[in-house]
Structures are given as C-alpha cells and as structure tokens.
Amino acid sequence: MSTDLRTESPPPRVALYNNPKVRSAVYQVGLCVIIGLLVYGAASNAIENLRRANIASGFGFWDNNAGFDISQTLIPYSSQASTYGRAFWVGLLNTLLVAGLGIFFATILGFIIGISRLSKNWLLAKAAGCYVETIRNLPLLLQLLFWYNAVLKTLPDIRDSFTLGGAVYLNNRGLFLPKPSPLEGFGWVQIALVAGIIAAIAFRLWAHRRQERTGRQAPVAWVTLALVVGAPLAVFLLAGAPLLFQSPQAGRFNISGGVEVLPEFVALLFGLSIYTAAFIAEVVRAGLLAVSRGQVEAAYSLGLQPRPTLRLVVIPQAMRVIVPPLTNQYLNLTKNSTLAVAIGYPDLVQVFTGTVLNQTGQAVEVVAITMLVYLFISLTTSLAMNIYNKRVALVER
Amino acid sequence: MAMSDTELVPTGPAFVRREFLPAQPPPVRMTGAFGWMRENLFSSAFNIVLTILIALLLAWVVPEIVRFLFIDAVWTGADREACHEAVQGHAIGACWPFVWERLPYFIYGSYPIPERWRVDLFFALLALGVVWMLWLSAPRRDLGMIYSFAVLPVVSFILLHGFEAIGLPVVDTVLWGGVLVTIVVASVGIVVSLPFGIALALGRRSQMPAVRLFSVIFIEFVRGVPLVTVLFMASVMLPLFVPPNFEPDKLLRALIGIALFASAYMAEVVRAGLQAIPKGQFEGAMAVGLNYPQRMRLIILPQALRVTIPNIVNNYVALFKDTTLVFIVGIFDLLRTIEVARIDPKWATPVTSTTGYAVAAIFYLVFCYGMSRYARAVEARLATGDKR
Numbered sequence: 001m002s003t004d005l006r007t008e009s010p011p012p013r014v015a016l017y018n019n020p021k022v023r024s025a026v027y028q029v030g031l032c033v034i035i036g037l038l039v040y041g042a043a044s045n046a047i048e049n050l051r052r053a054n055i056a057s058g059f060g061f062w063d064n065n066a067g068f069d070i071s072q073t074l075i076p077y078s079s080q081a082s083t084y085g086r087a088f089w090v091g092l093l094n095t096l097l098v099a100g101l102g103i104f105f106a107t108i109l110g111f112i113i114g115i116s117r118l119s120k121n122w123l124l125a126k127a128a129g130c131y132v133e134t135i136r137n138l139p140l141l142l143q144l145l146f147w148y149n150a151v152l153k154t155l156p157d158i159r160d161s162f163t164l165g166g167a168v169y170l171n172n173r174g175l176f177l178p179k180p181s182p183l184e185g186f187g188w189v190q191i192a193l194v195a196g197i198i199a200a201i202a203f204r205l206w207a208h209r210r211q212e213r214t215g216r217q218a219p220v221a222w223v224t225l226a227l228v229v230g231a232p233l234a235v236f237l238l239a240g241a242p243l244l245f246q247s248p249q250a251g252r253f254n255i256s257g258g259v260e261v262l263p264e265f266v267a268l269l270f271g272l273s274i275y276t277a278a279f280i281a282e283v284v285r286a287g288l289l290a291v292s293r294g295q296v297e298a299a300y301s302l303g304l305q306p307r308p309t310l311r312l313v314v315i316p317q318a319m320r321v322i323v324p325p326l327t328n329q330y331l332n333l334t335k336n337s338t339l340a341v342a343i344g345y346p347d348l349v350q351v352f353t354g355t356v357l358n359q360t361g362q363a364v365e366v367v368a369i370t371m372l373v374y375l376f377i378s379l380t381t382s383l384a385m386n387i388y389n390k391r392v393a394l395v396e397r
Numbered sequence: 398m399a400m401s402d403t404e405l406v407p408t409g410p411a412f413v414r415r416e417f418l419p420a421q422p423p424p425v426r427m428t429g430a431f432g433w434m435r436e437n438l439f440s441s442a443f444n445i446v447l448t449i450l451i452a453l454l455l456a457w458v459v460p461e462i463v464r465f466l467f468i469d470a471v472w473t474g475a476d477r478e479a480c481h482e483a484v485q486g487h488a489i490g491a492c493w494p495f496v497w498e499r500l501p502y503f504i505y506g507s508y509p510i511p512e513r514w515r516v517d518l519f520f521a522l523l524a525l526g527v528v529w530m531l532w533l534s535a536p537r538r539d540l541g542m543i544y545s546f547a548v549l550p551v552v553s554f555i556l557l558h559g560f561e562a563i564g565l566p567v568v569d570t571v572l573w574g575g576v577l578v579t580i581v582v583a584s585v586g587i588v589v590s591l592p593f594g595i596a597l598a599l600g601r602r603s604q605m606p607a608v609r610l611f612s613v614i615f616i617e618f619v620r621g622v623p624l625v626t627v628l629f630m631a632s633v634m635l636p637l638f639v640p641p642n643f644e645p646d647k648l649l650r651a652l653i654g655i656a657l658f659a660s661a662y663m664a665e666v667v668r669a670g671l672q673a674i675p676k677g678q679f680e681g682a683m684a685v686g687l688n689y690p691q692r693m694r695l696i697i698l699p700q701a702l703r704v705t706i707p708n709i710v711n712n713y714v715a716l717f718k719d720t721t722l723v724f725i726v727g728i729f730d731l732l733r734t735i736e737v738a739r740i741d742p743k744w745a746t747p748v749t750s751t752t753g754y755a756v757a758a759i760f761y762l763v764f765c766y767g768m769s770r771y772a773r774a775v776e777a778r779l780a781t782g783d784k785r
Contacts, residue, residue, distance in 0.1 A: 028607035035611060042638035049637045121444045122437035123451045137765035139718040142732060142757050149739075150750040335623035341725055353629050363633040371622045371630070378621035 046364065053361070061360045062088075068355055070346045072262055084356050091351030092373065098268050098347065099334040105273035106333060107326075110280025117285050128281065135278035141339055143275055148267035148343040158255060167247045175261040176248040185242040192235040193228070200227040264345035268337065276333045283329060287322035288314070320392045327385050331378055338374075348373060465490040466755065480746045491752045495744040502738060503756070506574015506729050512566065515556050516577050522549060522556075523584065531771060533778070546588055557581070570648040574729035576760070578648070582655055582720040582730065587713055589656040594663025595702075599693065601668055612664070619661035624722050628654040632726040651723045659716050666712050670705035671697065703779065710772035714765045732757055 016022055050057055062085040069079045074093045077086055116128035135143075153172055156162070161171030169176040200223070207218035236243070248258025291314050299309040340347035341354060348370060357366040426432060438448045469490030471480050478484050480492035496503075505513050526549050529541030557577075559567035573581070600612030619627065631654030636644060645653075674697055682692040702709070724733045735753040738744070 024605050028605050031611065032607055045640055046637040049641055052641060119447075120437065120440060121447050121451075123448050127451050127455065133766065134762065137714070137718075137762050137769065138758055139721040139732070139761055141721040141724060142754060142761065145732070145736070146751075146754045146758075150754055154747055154750075338623040338625040339722070339725075341625060349623075349625055349629075353626065357629075357633065363637065367626065367630050367634055371618075371626050374623055374626065375618065375621040379617075 055361045057362065057365070059365060061362055070351060072265065072346055087356060088352050091346060091348040095337055095347040098265060098272070098340070098345070099337050101269055102272040102276065102333050102337065103330050105269070106276035106280055109273060109277035111284055113277060114281035114284025117281060118288055132278045132281050135275060140271060140275045140336055141342055144267060144271040144339055144343055147270045148264065152263040152267050158250065158253060161250065169248055169250060169255055172263065174263045175266055176255050177259045177261065178245040178247045179257065179259045181244050181246055183242040183244055185239040188239055189232050189236045193232040196227040196231040200224045203227065262345065264343050267343055268340050268345045272333055272336060276329055279329050280326060283322055283325045287318040290321045291317045324385055324389060327381055331381055334377060335374060477744050477746050480748055482747065489748050491755060492744065492746060492748050495749055495752060496756055499738045502575060503731060503734050504576045506577060506734060507572040508574065508577065509568060509572065512568055515565070519553050519556050522552065523580065550588055570646050573648065575734045576731050578729055579720055579731045582652060582723055583717045585652045586655045586659040586716045586720070590659035590663040593660035595667050595698065597660060597664035598667035598671060601664065602671060616661045616664050619658055620665070624658050624719055625725055627658050628722060628726045630654065648728055651726055651728050655720065655723070662712055666705055666708045667701065669708065670701035673704050674701050706779070707772040707776040710768055714768045717765060717768070718761065731760060
C-alpha cells in the first residue's frame with residue numbers, strides 16, 4: 001500500500017521572524033524608510049538654508065541676463081544680450097567640441113600605439129610600452145597643468161611668435177590659423193561632395209551584391225576615393241578655386257583675422273588625447289591578443305593573403321572585444337574634459353557650474369542640471385553599447 | 398645488423414657518404430647580438446625605417462630629459478637668481494634648490510612646525526599597515542586587517558586632528574596640505590570604498606527588489622557623472638543638506654565626495670568578482686545550512702575578493718590619481734602646493750613650473766607604478782594555482 005506523500009502533514013510552522021518572505025519585506029521597508037527619512041531631512045534642511053540665505057529657487061534664472069564674457073563661443077553670444085540658458089549651450093558645445101576632437105585624436109594615437117606594442121620590432125614595442133606605462137601612471141590633471149603652464153604659457157609672446165610662412169602663428173596667446181572663407185560658386189563643391197558620398201555608397205552596395213552573385217570583385221576603395229575626394233576636387237578646380245584663405249595679420253601687440261585657437265583648448269586637447277590614447281592602446285592590444293592564432297592559421301590555410309586575413313578575420317573578431325571598453329574610454333574622456341575648469345577652458349563645468357553658480361548661488365539647480373547632462377550622455381552611450389553587444393554577440397547553439 | 402655511428406651505410410654505391418660530417422656552428426649572422434638585431438630590429442625595409450625613426454626620437458627626447466634633470470640642473474642657490482638663465486648666462490635645467498627649500502611645504506602644507514612629528518608618526522603607522530596588508534605571507538594578517546581598517550583610522554584622526562584631553566592641540570584641516578592631504582584623501586577613499594563597495598555589490602545582486610533598485614541607482618548615477626561634479630556637489634550642495642548650525646569641514650566634504658565616488662567604482666569591481674564564482678558555490682553553501690551572512694563571509698567573498706585583488710589594486714591606482722581633483726574644490730593637496738609654490742615671486746623663473754611638475758610626476762609615478770607592479774605580481778601568484 002502506497003501513501004501519498006503530498007497529502008502528508010502541513011508545512012512546518014516557522015516563527016514569523018524566521019520566515020524569509022517576511023524578513024525580506026521588513027528589510028526592504030526598513031531601507032525605504034531610512035532613505036526616505038534621509039531625503040526628507042536633506043530637503044527640509046535645504047529649503048530652510050536657502051530661505052535663510054535669501055536664495056531664490058526654481059529655474060527662473062535660466063532666462064536672466066548672464067552679463068559675463070566667455071572666451072570661446074561656437075554660437076553667437078554676448079555678455080549684454082545673452083541669458084544664462086545661452087551660456088549653458090555655449091559651455092555644452094565647447095565640451096562637445098573638445099570631447100569630439102579628443103576622441104578622434106586619442107583613437108588614432110591609441111590604435112597606433114596599441115598595435116606598436118605587439119610589433120615584432122623590439123625597439124618600437126618597448127617604446128610604446130614605455131609610453132603607456134608612464135602616461136597611465138601620471139594624473140591627468142598634472143599632465144594638463146604641465147601642457148598649459150610649462151609648455152604653452154612659456155611660448156614666446158606675440159612679437160616673437162613662431163610662424164609658418166606668415167600663415168600660421170604660434171605664441172603664448174594661442175594658435176592662429178588661416179580662416180577659410182567661401183566665395184561664390186563654393187556651393188557647387190559642397191553639392192559635388194554630397195553627391196559623391198551618395199554615389200560611393202550606392203557603388204559599394206552594387207559591388208557587394210555583384211560579388212555575392214558572381215564572385216567578381218570591384219576596385220571599391222579606388223572608386224570610393226575618386227567619388228568622395230576626386231569629384232569635389234575637380235569641381236573645385238573647375239569653378240576656379242572659390243575659397244579664400246584669410247591669413248592672420250600679426251600686429252605689434254595683437255593678431256587679427258584668421259582662426260584663433262585658445263591655448264587652454266590646445267592644452268586640454270593635448271592632455272586628453274595623450275592620456276586617453278594610453279588606455280585605448282591597452283584596449284586595442286587586449287583585443288588583438290584575444291583573437292586566437294588558430295584563426296589566422298585557418299585563414300592562411302584557406303588561401304587568404306595576410307591583408308584580407310587581417311581585414312576579414314582578425315579585425316572583425318578583435319572589434320567585438322575592443323568596442324565595449326573603447327566606448328568606456330570615450331565616456332571617460334568626455335567626463336575628464338571637466339578638468340578644463342583647472343586651466344580655464346570654458347567648458348560646461350567652468351561656465352555653468354563655475355561662473356553661473358557663483359553669480360546665481362543656485363547650487364542645487366545648477367549642479368543637478370550639470371549632472372543630468374553627463375548622466376544623459378553616459379546612459380545613452382551605454383544603451384547604444386548594449387544594442388551593439390547584442391548584435392555582435394557570439395551566436396551559440 | 399649493427400650500425401656504428403660513423404658507418405651509415407656499410408656497403409653501397411661509392412657516392413654515398415659513409416660518415417657524419419662534423420657539426421658546423423650556425424651562421425654568425427643569425428646568432429648572437431647581430432642575429433638578434435637582424436631579427437628584432439631590421440627584419441624588413443619597413444622595420445628598418447621604423448627602427449631608425451624611433452632611435453632618432455629617443456636620441457632627441459632622452460638626452461633632453463637627462464640634460465634638464467641633471468646636467469644643466471642647478472643644485473645650490475638661495476633664490477631665483479640662481480636659476481635664471483639671463484642672470485647665469487647659460488642654459489638652465491631643473492631648479493633643485495627651489496624644491497629643497499619648499500620640500501617641507503610639499504610634504505606637510507602649512508601644518509604647524511612643532512606638531513609635524515605627528516604627521517611623521519602617521520606616515521610610519523600607515524606604512525606599517527600597508528606592509529602588513531600587502532605582504533601576502535606576513536604573520537597574523539587578520540590582525541593587520543583590523544589594524545588597517547579599524548584601529549588606524551581612529552588613531553590617525555586623533556593624531557592628525559588633535560585631541561585636547563590627551564595634550565594634542567587641535568590642528569585645523571585648513572592648515573593640512575601637500576603629501577599629507579594626498580595620502581589622507583587616498584587612504585580614506587581606500588578604507589571606505591572597500592566595505593561600502595562590497596555592500597553595494599551585494600545589494601546589486603540581492604533578491605530584494607528595493608535593495609537592488611537603490612544599489613543600481615546609486616552605482617549608475619555616480620559612475621555616470623564626472624568626479625569633478627561629484628566634488629562640486631559635495632562642496633556646494635552638502636552644506637545645504639545639513640542643519641543650518643552644522644557646517645561640515647571643507648576637507649571632510651571633499652572626503653565624502655571621494656568616498657562616494659570610490660565606493661561606486663569599487664562596487665563594480667567586486668561585482669565582477671562575484672560573477673566569476675560558479676553557482677555551485679552558492680548552492681553548496683546553502684546545502685550545508687549556512688545563512689546569508691555566513692555564506693558570504695565564509696564561502697563567497699573570500700573567493701570573489703581573491704580573484705579581484707589585481708582589479709582592486711588597479712582601482713586604487715585610479716583613485717590615487719583622482720585625488721588630485723580635490724585641487725579644484727580648493728583643498729591643498731600635493732599638486733596644489735606645487736601650484737602655489739611655483740608662482741612664488743622668490744623662485745619664479747621659466748624653469749620653476751617644469752621643476753615643480755617633475756617632482757609631482759616622480760611622486761605619482763613611483764606610487765602608481767609600484768601599485769600596478771604589485772597588482773601584476775599578485776595576479777601572477779594567483780594564476781599559479783590555476784595552472785595545471
């Protein structure tokens with residue numbers, strides 16, 4: 001005779017404080033209460049403190065007149081007519097400018113050094129290793145101060161500035177470059193460039209489809225080069241080179257005309273690119289080492305040449321490993337650009353969290369807006385990264 | 398049929414050799430220094446060009462650095478006259494007398510001179526704790542843990558800040574500076590971030606949704622914003638959040654900012670270690686009847702932390718470099734004292750800035766490189782257990 005085990009005695013009685021569900025509920029409610037009390041206490045203290053200090057709250061200051069100058073503005077801005085809101089956008093654009101250019105240079109330098117560290121050339125590999133070890137172990141702030149105070153600020157003054165054929169000037173007030181100003185007919189060159197890019201994309205699609213169908217390859221690289229660079233260049237020359245370079249004019253105390261690049265900008269760009277390149281080099285090296293030798297040997301045994309092996313086998317697999325930490329480094333560079341405040345480059349933190357905060361005294365709003373901007377950049381980037389990771393993830397059985 | 402060494406083929410055609418030739422040395426061009434250079438420096442036309450370019454670059458940079466630091470450097474002098482190119486009439490390198498004179502300021506800041514023995518004692522106690530923790534076969538490392546994470550913080554606070562009841566006059570933190578502040582900020586970050594980071598990492602992997610949510614929000618928020626804004630928040634917003642009559646100390650505010658920041662990063666490092674522990678370890682610990690604190694303390698964390706020691710130390714290297722950012726909220730760390738000293742009119746010359754930055758560079762390079770070498774050594778030591 002068999003007994004039905006399921007209908008046996010009821011579950012053992014457990015004391016309430018030993019019941020895992022009750023416990024976890026109590027812990028969570030307790031945590032919520034503690035955090036709620038902290039937030040409530042902080043908020044009520046803040047309201048009380050602000051009331052005592054007679055500081056307005058809210059975002060009304062956004063439309064008030066700013067009344068301070070900014071040394072580098074990408075959009076029209078003037079201290080008399082512009083608002084704090086405008087100053088915010090000026091700062092944000094300056095941050096994005098230095099971050100974008102920094103990412104560009106850091107990527108190029110980082111890839112070169114990362115590949116150099118794996119070179120068979122002993123001297124090159126050691127020199128690259130030395131670069132990485134030194135730069136990674138020095139604080140970025142120290143490097144920025146060095147570039148700004150010890151290198152750029154000790155350049156000669158305007159009268160003795162270094163010059164390159166009277167077109168480029170370098171002195172302790174910055175870098176002065178010729179300013180390109182388009183004349184009539186330059187619009188055709190821009191149209192040719194856009195048309196060339198569209199044609200190049202179309203040609204690539206066609207060549208790819210034909211190769212899938214017939215196996216015949218087309219000289220994609222050359223045709224792309226001809227369409228994107230050659231066609232606009234030809235139009236440019238046919239239209240009679242409608243671009244005037246306005247050279248900066250060196251005076252006794254001042255340089256007028258041309259494009260002025262602030263020394264703060266140059267120092268920040270140098271510091272960020274050189275520092276981040278050392279980290280990118282390590283990312284690239286790890287990525288290349290992650291592709292096993294068997295992959296290369298298999299590609300050779302299939303008859304691929306070294307160059308297609310690199311392009312079709314090694315790099316796609318290495319990129320899978322490289323891209324996530326690489327984006328992380330891009331984010332770090334963007335966040336590190338806030339160190340601009342130490343050398344006086346007008347980035348978001350210097351303009352907004354520095355000057356605007358000092359003038360309005362509205363610490364909570366200003367710091368919160370700044371943090372939200374960076375948080376937004378970080379979170380959108382990690383979202384994009386998650387999508388990428390899903391796309392390139394190894395498809396396993 | 399037996400064959401001797403010298404007789405390969407006893408019989409056969411006359412053109413078959415019957416004994417071995419004596420072994421010849423390898424071609425001289427392929428071995429020794431020459432062969433090594435051929436293989437590693439001049440293996441192709443491209444490599445030859447690269448080698449020459451790098452050699453030229455080194456020949457330009459290295460002598461320049463040696464010249465600046467040693468050959469053209471000024472070793473003695475009383476003020477800027479000694480280090481001024483126009484006065485001396487020849488090229489000037491580093492201005493070392495400036496560093497000798499300002500060295501106490503770089504180390505102690507404005508800490509009162511009669512009380513500086515307290516800072517020295519703090520450095521000695523700290524060094525003891527560091528050695529005890531880092532030397533993996535030191536005796537009683539459990540005591541070392543208690544010493545470093547519980548005793549040392551209290552003793553250091555009493556020693557550095559002062560405690561009237563035992564006859565140590567109070568030294569306001571405004572007077573602290575230089576290496577002292579750098580070390581204090583780094584140590585507080587290191588000591589606070591480990592327990593908080595572990596707690597946050599466990600919270601992020603918790604079964605309880607509320608705990609998980611708060612941990613994720615904190616970690617992602619702090620990691621998503623730059624340290625500068627965290628420090629700004631700590632220095633301008635924190636005073637608003639506390640009762641009006643209680644004004645937190647400026648250094649304390651910066652320390653809170655650094656500690657929050659370091660904890661969030663440490664949490665992610667520890668989480669990576671927790672993820673490396675196989676599920677069987679959790680299940681095995683549950684099966685033998687351990688409760689949650691026992692499971693974590695006895696089974697999971699010792700393994701998780703062991704595999705993450707290199708990452709933890711690398712995180713500390715990053716933290717040590719990041720301590721320079723307290724400069725921005727007006728704390729006198731080493732870099733700030735150098736910034737102040739280099740523009741002092743008594744020593745202001747074209748080479749003073751570079752000399753000051755060279756001192757800072759050597760300091761950070763020694764500490765950070767030392768730490769990362771240590772991390773690598775521990776990594777190698779841990780890896781030996783996994784090799785079969």
